[in-house]
Amino acid sequence: MTGVGSGSRRRGEIGVLLCLLLLGLFLSPGWRTFAAFPRHLRVFEGEVEEVLFGLPLRLHVLVDRPGVKVNGAMAGQSLGAIDGRQGFRLAAAQAGSYRLRFSLLGLLPVRELVLEVIPGLEVVPGGQSIGILLRPSGVLVLGHRPLETPGGRRVVPGRDAGIVPGDLIVGMNGRPVACEQDLLSRVDEAADQGTPVRIEVTRDGRTLVLLVDPGYDRNTGRHSLGLQLRDGAAGVGTLSFYHPTSRIFTALGHVVTESGAGRPADTSQGRIVEATVARIRQGRRGHPGEKVGELRPEAGTILGSIDRNTPFGIVGKLERMPAGHAAPFPSMPLALAHQVHPGRASMLTVLDGRTVETFEVEIVRVDARQRQPSPKGITLRVTDRRLLERSGGIVQGMSGSPIVQGGR
Structure with a gap:
């Protein structure tokens, strides 16, 4: 009887020890890095993306077709082994979709990654105030x-x-x-x-x-x-960016809804027009501030047409740029979601007339768990004293103001 009881206690102690070891593993920084390892990654052609694996494992990598570089080396379908603790660098010279499989000893599957390589894209940041018309007139x-x-x-x-x-x-x-x-x-x-x-x-x-x-x-x-x-006026918003060759633009940063109905508005005849910020109405607790804008809906002030009304803003084509106020940045690479990180950044917007100004902000949170596109993936804090004094912070009408970080 004593031997049986002693063996049961020993097995219980071993079980507790294993549970503690597993708990320690799951709470370790390496395991958290491994858990955050992406299953889908989007990169631009020719750009190098560093990926962390987190666990001290020697991993074999297999890719479904040639064209991917790992740590600067390109091979056939087999890309050899990598050290999971140090991470690795991924790059591909041609657009397309690649499937990478990571395994132990080339036998035990550990992770799978779909690498989507897209053509490089440079855009011109906006910041200009625009008026949105759902109908051309009337x-x-x-x-x-x-x-x-x-x-x-x-x-x-x-x-x-x-x-x-x-x-x-x-x-x-x-x-x-x-x-x-x-x-x-x-x-x-x-x-x-x-x-x-x-x-x-x-x-x-x-x-x-x-x-x-x-x-x-x-x-x-x-x-x-x-x-x-x-x-037909849906209010004043901000031009986010446009492609310098195709002149396709995005603006506003959220869907345009029917007044009082809450449903997406019909923008099939929509236009964007020049707008001037007359003044800023500062917000107070429970009452958001706003840009008080003046729209110029005359025929000569039409800037472009609206093609789509999406949860992330309106998309259309520019006929011409707003007169008299150029953005302070030249064209630059568009940032992908995983390239945005907490830290300092700049916001472009108009507070008076038509002049685009640059203000300092801080990205305080990026939703790393986000797996689907969302219009609320980052949290900003205004740090620029000029902006705080003049507007009190973010106000209505700034929707769509571009954020620039790290040259993107």
Whole structure:
């Protein structure tokens, strides 16, 4: 009985010891490095990427087709052995997909890596403020909004003149209407002269001209047509970068949504236009600040067309660059996700007028666990005193401002 009990205790002690050894292994820096070893890696043609394995193992490497260099040496399909503690350098001269298998003694599989090699890509950083128009022109009538006259009567001038929800207001007094603010300002000007206005609308493919007598709304202190309107302007954002040859651009950094609906907006007729930052409204607790921008939607200020509306921003093609404000950086390589790291960086954006300025920021966190593209993969902290004093930090309208780190 004593021998059996002693043997059971010994086996229990050995089991505890093995558990502690395994726990120590899993908590070791080498194991954490091994656990973070990528299963998919994207690199540019000709660039060298250093990869850490983390464990003290002699690994054999097999690649499914020639073209990959490991530690500067290129062979056939067998690339020999590497020291897992020291890591290794990967490079490929030609674009394509390569599958690398790592094993012990060439027999026991340890890891598999898909290396995707893509052509090198250089882009020009932006930082310029742009206006986003979902429609090239016109103001959509969503409904009627009664106004209260100085005498206390509730009237709806637009409805009484025959304007109905769904009409697109495209002109007033013979001139095109670009956006809601344009229409409201001109209604005020005409009403001051005491004359009705001729409103041009499109409805079911037809163009109608309706005569409207604006009313004075004592609640707002201005003249109105009594209409609930929405124009094609989706606001002010920032140009991220563009390709100098194809002129393909990206901007904004997030999807454009329908006002009040939360769903992605239809940008099939979308345009980007010149915009000027008039002032910065600083944020306070619970209320984010914003750039107060002025859009210039006239025909001569169109900068380009929008082709796609994605979770990472809008993509399109430039017709011309914004006038009078070039970004302070020349073209540079685009950074891949794994090339971004915590540390100092620069942000390009506009705080006044059209001048692109460079501000210091710090990347404080990069989501290393992220395996799929995400618009929120990094966390920034503003360190530039000038930016903090003028805006209080990141504000609405800075979305899409390019971040430059390490020449990328």
